[in-house]
Amino acid sequence: MIDDSALTDLIRAKLPDADVAIVDRTGTMDHFNVTVRSREFQGKTLIEQHQLVYGALKAALKDGRVHAVELKTFVTDTE
Numbered sequence: 001m002i003d004d005s006a007l008t009d010l011i012r013a014k015l016p017d018a019d020v021a022i023v024d025r026t027g028t029m030d031h032f033n034v035t036v037r038s039r040e041f042q043g044k045t046l047i048e049q050h051q052l053v054y055g056a057l058k059a060a061l062k063d064g065r066v067h068a069v070e071l072k073t074f075v076t077d078t079e
Helices: 004-014 046-056 058-062
Strands: 019-024 031-038 068-075
Touching (some): 004 031, 004 046, 004 058, 031 046, 046 058, 046 068
Parallel strands (some): 031 068
Antiparallel strands (some): 019 031
């Protein structure tokens, strides 16, 4: 299990400017809907964007703190 704050911290460690929204899908603190907005996604494909976020969550996915993630990513305006 992992709380929203710790999950956000993992993502922001990789994407410091990220605006992160998290919803616990099941109430068990291991299945999440995650929305991430970041300038770091500029020029990257959707797959590359998702790979960045999943890379940030790799340890939590591997050790079971996170079981499932439904991910949405968006590019934040650079202006």
